[in-house]
Amino acid sequence: MTGIPLPTVQRLIRVLMTLPGVGPRTAQRLAMHVLQLPPLEVQRLVEAIQEARMSVRSCAQCFSMTEDEVCAICRDPQRATGGLCVVEAPLNVWAIERTGAFRGHYHVLMGVLSPLHGVGPEQLKIRELMERLRSGQYQEVVLALNPTVEGEATCTYLAAQIRPLGVRITRLAAGLPMGADIEYVDELTLLRALQGRLDL
Ligand SMILES: [Zn+2]
Structure with missing residues (x-):
């Protein structure tokens, strides 16, 4: 594959290539870097990966x-009355937290509806979302999905599901560019979008 005649190195490169955004060239460069580290540094790297993976889990509620x-x-407890903000991924929670403009709870869908990729409502945390909303704890749900075609379609689907419950439904205001990822939007743009959220 790489012309490197060492099976252990070939295997390392193959494993690195399973990481997102890592192609053959990057994998080879990372492998060469790792191979030149002192063994103790390699151990620290491995332990950091293992420890993070073993310690981190999905919140049982959001x-x-x-x-x-x-x-x-x-x-x-102070956030229990502040509404429920629906996002696609955990990184979006932290992006919105950085604005300081939302003081309620979150619900992470773990993706958006994408029929082409086989993602239907059952693959997302929609059933769990509806259970939380039916509990009557939340007077408002903020749909804060990315402004993509799939995000928009998911918003429309969720609004139709939630509307019969009589909960106020809002969404992020315009100001977010189409196709953007909330994670990479600057804080001011995201703050404005939150402040100008619209009723659905
Ligand atoms: Zn949580």
Whole structure:
């Protein structure tokens, strides 16, 4: 594959290539880097990966990432009355947290509807979302999905499901560019989008 006649190195490169965004060239460069590290450094790298993977889990309530059974945001009693913000992924929770503009709970869908990729409502945390909303704890749900075609379609689907419950439904205001990822939007743009959220 790489012309490197060492089976252990070939295997390392193959494993590195399973990481997102890592092609053959990057994998080869990373492998060469690792092979020149002192053994103790390699051990630290391996341990950091293992420790993070073993410690981090899905929050039992919101499905964001946490090192506890339930995350710090879900445990915060002051946030229980602030509405429920629906996002695609844990990174989006932290992006919105950085704006300081939302003081409620979150619900991470773990993706968006994507029929082409075989992602239907059952593959997402939609059933769990509906259970949380039916509990009557939340007066408002903020749909904060990425402004992509799939995000928009998911918003429309969720709004139709939630509307019969009589919960106020809002979504992020325009200002977010189409095709953008909330994770990479600057804080001010995201803040404006949250402040100008619209009723659905
Ligand atoms: Zn949580």
